[in-house]
Amino acid sequence: MTDWRPGAAAAREARARLLAGLRGFFAARNVLEVETPILSHGAPLDPMVESWTATSPDGASGYLQTSPEYPMKRLLADGAPDIYQIARVFRGGESGPRHNPEFTLLEWYRHGMDHRRLAREVVALIMSQAALDASWRRPTRLREISYQALFQQYLGVDPLVADADELQAVAVQHGMEIQGVLDRDAWLDLLISLVIAPGFPGARLTVVFDYPESQAVLARPCQHDVRLAARFEVYWGALELANGYHELSDPGQFHERRERDQALRRQRGQTLPQPDAHLEAALESGLPECAGVALGVDRLLMQLLGAERIEQVIDFPFERA
């Protein structure tokens, strides 16, 4: 007997309502909906994100997008106005109570905004969607805190200066037993996702901003402190919902970061995907001043409905897809 039945009937109408609500939010703000390819010739080199590959019987192959970021930036470089997209994205090796290898990502870009302003818009978006249905849960509090202050406040450690040994000591002090060798950034990731975030109040939105430069990904350096990157994340309770940047537009810095990612991948023995050939050229042609963010729609739905596991809001999780 195969388990053919879809498994998220209770969330089905809510999902449709949320998708319509998101489109309404952007229509009211004059943000243009766009579509970009799911299948591409190149993939990001970010060592923390793995792309699925797809092959055709005729020998052609490509990568399934991990986010629509690159082509959306090419649209911006070509003169597109504010844009958004509700995209299906795919990530290799990500499966668990809060991860499905295929998920729905809402990504949008705003001209002239920095990461702090865009974070406020993310909060406004979440609040507006939570108001769509009286039975949905809604956040009641907002906390904006820098990455550095967050670590200092929750753990008494400065994430910009502490070395790997100090961070390990903090983790051990918090009862963590860890298997494997972690570098500084991995310790920071462990502490924020397994020690700090689980302590966030359930009904609170937490905006964490100004990440260490080593975790900049494609955020520009902060003007007030070069050790920091203009990146933010939004949590609802302990659940990470969105990640955004004041976008890096300098092609030279982009090139350097790509080299860094490539070196990291080699060092860790990860596969080296074919890099995207067009984004660097688009940056050279000129990416306008903008901020961009990606928000997990399935996770937002989980929080609106009070679901504990992602398969409660996805009718066909990968195991049964």
Next chain:
Amino acid sequence: MATYSTNEFKAGLKLLLDGDPQAIVENEFVKPGKGQAFNRVKLRNLRTGRVLEKTFKSGESVEAADVMDTEMQYLYNDGEFWHFMVPDTFEQYAVGEAALGGCGQWLKEQDVCTVTLWNGEPLSVVPPAFVEMKITQCDPGVRGDTAQGGTKPATLESGAVVKVPLFVEEGETVKVDTRSGEYVSRV
């Protein structure tokens, strides 16, 4: 030497950690969107029974524990060891108190149990889910009280004490659920 990568982790998998065989009870994947992935794993130490939580950096490999569940017949107790035999091969194993983990009271000669071997040494014993045993001692039931569903203690041939309904008499054989230690029925 067999190993498992964290992406193969699932409940029931047996790993060799800190020198002890440990079984995965729960495995949870945790990952910041742009950061390092981890597996948060609840493990039961198969030697001590202790449950603990460990966090693995995803992608790590861990040595598999050479742990095997084998069906064996319980033969006898010599006062120090409980002796079991693999029916097909007549291979015999002597199990000490520690590995037996208190399940001695459910062992009846000839019954088939699951004996877990680690590197060929008995690690633990799981008795059959249901055993039938004779009551060697219990007080006479009080007539007329049966409808109240009252119970009384009864001592079984193995020495185990279970609560039985008042109508059950000494010398009768009863069926017991070894997982809960509860009386099921008269036989």
